[in-house]
Amino acid sequence: MFQKILIANRGEIALRVLRAAKELGIKTVVVHSTADADAMHVRLADESVCIGPPPSRDSYLNIHQIVAACEITGADAVHPGYGFLSENARFADILAAHNITFIGPSGDHIRIMGDKIEAKRTAKRLGIPVVPGSDGAVSSEDDAKRIAGSIGYPVIVKATAGGGGRGMKVARTEDDLIEAWQTAQTEAGAAFGNPSVYIEKYLEKPRHIEIQVFGDGAGKGIHLGERDCSLQRRHQKVWEEANSPALNIEQRMRIGQICSDAVAELGYSGAGTVEFLYEDGEFYFIEMNTRLQVEHPVTEAITGLDLVHEQIRVASGGGLSVRQDDIKFQGHAIECRINAEDPRTFVPSPGTITHFHTPGGLGIRVDSGVYSGYRIPPYYDSLIGKLIVHGRNRVECMMRLRRALDEFVVDGIKTTLPLFRDLVGNSDIANGDYDIHWLEHYLASSD
Numbered sequence: 001m002f003q004k005i006l007i008a009n010r011g012e013i014a015l016r017v018l019r020a021a022k023e024l025g026i027k028t029v030v031v032h033s034t035a036d037a038d039a040m041h042v043r044l045a046d047e048s049v050c051i052g053p054p055p056s057r058d059s060y061l062n063i064h065q066i067v068a069a070c071e072i073t074g075a076d077a078v079h080p081g082y083g084f085l086s087e088n089a090r091f092a093d094i095l096a097a098h099n100i101t102f103i104g105p106s107g108d109h110i111r112i113m114g115d116k117i118e119a120k121r122t123a124k125r126l127g128i129p130v131v132p133g134s135d136g137a138v139s140s141e142d143d144a145k146r147i148a149g150s151i152g153y154p155v156i157v158k159a160t161a162g163g164g165g166r167g168m169k170v171a172r173t174e175d176d177l178i179e180a181w182q183t184a185q186t187e188a189g190a191a192f193g194n195p196s197v198y199i200e201k202y203l204e205k206p207r208h209i210e211i212q213v214f215g216d217g218a219g220k221g222i223h224l225g226e227r228d229c230s231l232q233r234r235h236q237k238v239w240e241e242a243n244s245p246a247l248n249i250e251q252r253m254r255i256g257q258i259c260s261d262a263v264a265e266l267g268y269s270g271a272g273t274v275e276f277l278y279e280d281g282e283f284y285f286i287e288m289n290t291r292l293q294v295e296h297p298v299t300e301a302i303t304g305l306d307l308v309h310e311q312i313r314v315a316s317g318g319g320l321s322v323r324q325d326d327i328k329f330q331g332h333a334i335e336c337r338i339n340a341e342d343p344r345t346f347v348p349s350p351g352t353i354t355h356f357h358t359p360g361g362l363g364i365r366v367d368s369g370v371y372s373g374y375r376i377p378p379y380y381d382s383l384i385g386k387l388i389v390h391g392r393n394r395v396e397c398m399m400r401l402r403r404a405l406d407e408f409v410v411d412g413i414k415t416t417l418p419l420f421r422d423l424v425g426n427s428d429i430a431n432g433d434y435d436i437h438w439l440e441h442y443l444a445s446s447d
């Protein structure tokens with residue numbers, strides 16, 4: 001087992017990892033920017049190292065500073081959290097070259113899945129169902145037209161190096177296509193430094209369903225069921241639940257088995273998420289995330305498994321603590337992402353939190369790095385906390401969620417809590433009847 005883990009992240013996820021390491025008796029080091037000197041993870045860690053000024057590229061993305069912090073403190077492993085360097089293959093390679101363990105998969109596996117075309121090819125080879133589309137990057141207008149014509153409109157043009165929902169454009173006709181193809185390339189070039197794009201069938205009313213997988217790096221793989229993350233705004237997840245209201249146990253186990261067989265065959269190590277769009281009973285692979293996800297707590301709630309413990313065990317060579325047969329899905333869980341944003345315009349609302357009161361009681365979990373008197377810096381993601389609620393079934397979970405939202409108080413800044421108070425009273429949400437466009441339509445119609 002590791003002696004000391006360095007956490008290369010901030011906010012709620014830094015605290016989440018710190019808690020897991022403490023439980024396992026492992027010392028913790030956190031790195032932080034000058035803007036985060038007062039952050040909760042800095043206060044609670046055994047050691048902290050300031051690695052630079054506020055902009056992420058000078059601090060949380062500064063590989064050299066982070067490696068230097070490992071060497072100064074004697075950390076033998078790094079947990080990257082999500083975002084920042086968590087899917088940076090070069091970071092994983094550099095750590096390996098310094099004999100420091102990256103708590104995550106190998107650089108090669110990150111590289112394959114980080115390139116969406118390569119990821120889709122690999123998924124197809126491993127027997128995972130994929131969205132019909134171009135075999136690779138589409139580099140000429142004529143190819144774009146020919147491929148879109150053969151798939152059938154509508155189509156979506158997506159960046160090969162995409163992430164965070166950027167660089168995607170839908171085309172409903174051949175006239176739309178050329179514009180979509182050009183804009184997607186420009187956006188992709190600006191956002192990712194790589195203008196390469198590909199084309200897929202655009203699914204009109206899918207759900208977003210993702211499978212949590214784990215590999216032990218030695219040919220064993222398991223799945224922990226699915227999460228339904230269909231409630232999205234601008235392709236960003238807002239509300240996540242497990243199990244999906246749309247799947248039954250047979251469907252869950254069938255797609256889960258396909259994914260766990262795939263990670264086993266890949267020799268994949270650690271946590272991963274295989275993301276699908278789901279429509280009319282069919283799954284279509286869109287991408288695999290090679291890290292812990294923001295929404296992992298809903299899976300923890302229904303399986304009772306600590307995913308960060310599991311990541312640390314696997315990375316230290318201790319293997320998985322469970323086999324597929326040990327995993328039981330119990331009850332229902334929902335996560336609400338609470339952002340420091342205006343609940344209607346979604347404009348970020350940094351500033352000082354004058355009062356912070358979190359709900360409690362059976363089945364309630366709040367993962368957050370903020371506290372009363374904390375000043376939210378304007379430089380980073382606006383996620384300030386996650387409310388995760390578990391019940392014996394979906395109805396109980398929703399009742400408990402409504403009560404927990406009533407109790408939650410965040411004063412001094414604007415948050416998205418009022419949005420969730422609206423959603424929890426909505427009949428479509430109560431019935432689990434929504435697709436990936438539902439939230440955008442709802443927001444547009446309630447303006």
Ligand code: ADP
Binds near residue numbers: 162201277286
């Ligand atoms: P990113 O890596 O940028 O998040 P994804 O490929 O995961 O990109 O897609 C993000 C979201 O975009 C999906 O959850 C879905 O809402 C939408 N999307 C992506 N591909 C398609 C498609 N083929 N049809 C319809 N919607 C899509």
